[in-house]
Amino acid sequence: MSELNYLEKLLDGVDVEWKLLGDASFFEIANNGRKPVKSSLRIAGKTPYYGANNIQDYVDGHTHDGEYVLIAEDGSASLERYSIQYVTGKFWANNHVHVVRGKTRVNSRFLFHYLHIVNFIPFLTGGVRAKLTKGQLIEISVPIPCPDNTEKSLAIQSEIVRILDKFTELTAELTAELTMRKKQYNYYRDQLLSFKEGEFEWKALGKIGEVRMCKRILKSQTTSEGDIPFYKIGTFGKRPDAFISRDLFNEFKGKYSYPKAGEVLISASGTIGRAVIFNGKESYFQDSNIVWIENDEKIILNKYLYYFYQIAKWGVSEGGTIQRLYNENLRKLEIPVPFSGNPEKSLAEQAKIVRILDKFYTLSTSITEGLPREIELRQKQYEYYRDMLFSFPKPEVAEA
Known part of the structure; x- marks a missing residue:
């Protein structure tokens, strides 16, 4: 049965009048x-x-x-x-x-x-x-089916409400489940990154790798459209609103520091500590406001760093209009390294922690998988049926 036939069957030939609020x-x-x-x-x-x-x-x-x-x-x-x-x-x-x-x-x-x-x-x-x-x-006008027959009108309205409420109830259930999963993810993340005495060693990030940043790009060198996305603090982790030319990108990438795919970029100003895993796609990042540790993955896995950054107590410098995370503060930040005396065992433990947290992260955060994606699909389904069920013919002038 087509949607139009369903709506026609629901109305059963009755008129629809538009009433003002x-x-x-x-x-x-x-x-x-x-x-x-x-x-x-x-x-x-x-x-x-x-x-x-x-x-x-x-x-x-x-x-x-x-x-x-x-x-x-x-x-x-x-x-x-x-x-x-x-x-x-x-x-x-x-x-x-x-x-x-x-x-x-x-x-x-x-x-x-x-x-x-x-x-x-x-x-x-x-x-x-x-x-x-x-x-x-x-x-504002509202469609009222069969307004002269209250019983029939309310029956039609109630059926529309019943259908739409089923979708909203499902979305509410999924949203509640997502909230619980996020709490679960936070709990296990905190537990997995807490080690027993003797099973880990605190190491300063400055001992793990060097702090890196891209060369500064001037505002006059950016455009509202272009080849290479340019991320500032305001767009870090979001959609870019500025771009640079490919020639400038190639020049700066060849001369100055540039992250490798998988390395973890950190916001050093504004949203201090926000971390994003660099996906390797061509893009450029705002000078000292976005930094990363150029670490050796034979010692510390990038993904392990990423999860630790979510609970790190960043040493933020006071003073000035905007607080910021200076490189020296970042170098001093200590991270727990499990079984640091045994590199093979340490990496295996880090990989195990990452695998567990990846599963929870995907379920609670991913917009292409897990509950967020399911909620998005249910919301679109609700909107589709809502628009269809309210597709009553509307006169040019609403009746008062």
């Missing part, structure tokens, strides 16, 4: 109860205190009690994926959210799912902090 016979806007409270004046309690994007605190008392949909008034983290929250029971709403719910003819959970596909940008006003005023909120 300002239509008081279908929707309630309960903004009057909202009450912002400064964090210093909030009384601690068990009631969730909602802001534009999430729960900000837990307080005593409440402003609302029931099933509602919260729509950001201003401060949404994303304008394209506008902040919509679903709440039940007692809660406290501040003045950065509109508090809305369906009346007897509208399932509030149906409203919640539908609002996720609304393009809010045309309804927003203001500059830097775009705002959805109540005057614009009430102009």
